[in-house]
Amino acid sequence: MHVNNNFKWQIAEDYEEVSRLAASYICASILSKSNFLLCTASGNTPRKAYDLVAEQMAGKSFRLLALDEWAGLSPDNPYSSAFQLNRQLVEPLDLRDHFLFNGKNENPQNEIDKVQQYLSENGPIDLCVLGIGTNGHLGFNEPRAFLEPVAHLSKLSDTSRSHSMIAAADYIPEHGLTLGIGDILRSKKILLVANGSHKRDVLSQLLSRHITPQLPASFLWLHHDVTCICDKAALP
Numbered sequence: 323m324h325v326n327n328n329f330k331w332q333i334a335e336d337y338e339e340v341s342r343l344a345a346s347y348i349c350a351s352i353l354s355k356s357n358f359l360l361c362t363a364s365g366n367t368p369r370k371a372y373d374l375v376a377e378q379m380a381g382k383s384f385r386l387l388a389l390d391e392w393a394g395l396s397p398d399n400p401y402s403s404a405f406q407l408n409r410q411l412v413e414p415l416d417l418r419d420h421f422l423f424n425g426k427n428e429n430p431q432n433e434i435d436k437v438q439q440y441l442s443e444n445g446p447i448d449l450c451v452l453g454i455g456t457n458g459h460l461g462f463n464e465p466r467a468f469l470e471p472v473a474h475l476s477k478l479s480d481t482s483r484s485h486s487m488i489a490a491a492d493y494i495p496e497h498g499l500t501l502g503i504g505d506i507l508r509s510k511k512i513l514l515v516a517n518g519s520h521k522r523d524v525l526s527q528l529l530s531r532h533i534t535p536q537l538p539a540s541f542l543w544l545h546h547d548v549t550c551i552c553d554k555a556a557l558p
């Protein structure tokens with residue numbers, strides 16, 4: 323492990339090892355305390371790790387909170403984040419206490435209010451599992467002149483709208499529902515997972531340690547306990 327200020331780096335050979343390391347980290351964290359609140363990104367990066375968590379946590383219970391969702395996609399839409407988290411974690415582990423956004427709610431403010439309420443009753447998050455967009459986004463906190471501290475409806479960047487996760491969806495969302503950068507930074511621990519050479523450029527920007535809303539992930543430098551697990555291909 324390499325420690326760079328508050329960032330602890332674990333470098334893996336490949337995606338398989340990234341997934342094993344991330345799953346071990348997530349499981350050990352969950353087991354360290356009762357009634358654990360895990361916040362989860364969706365997307366390609368954590369897919370294999372979540373399968374391993376579902377295997378290793380059989381019979382264990384924890385609370386689950388979704389980091390973000392594509393506005394307009396319902397939980398039964400296979401391209402939605404809720405669909406992924408339901409199939410990979412909620413259903414196999416029979417998790418009863420969870421909050422997943424309903425991206426199809428015609429009044430997105432309702433979903434924002436609900437997640438704020440969930441967080442005020444259940445927070446802070448014990449561990450927030452994040453991926454990183456190739457443009458440096460966290461959840462749907464997109465690069466722009468300013469960032470929002472709390473949950474909000476975010477206008478998606480072109481980069482997000484061309485994410486492979488929704489490439490085959492009938493409808494390409496224009497907005498996303500997301501926890502805010504303050505919600506993320508209030509988590510007790512943060513796990514950032516990245517793999518593949520397409521993440522090398524953004525990790526290189528992150529490593530410059532210049533904190534800017536144009537690279538939302540750079541705000542992680544303000545957190546006291548971030549672990550970043552990435553493979554050699556993603557490493558600048």
Ligand code: GLP
Binds near residue numbers: 363366368389455
């Ligand atoms: C998506 C999601 C994020 C995810 C990120 C990276 O758009 N909004 O929650 O972490 O982009 O996705 P991937 O892991 O597929 O590269």
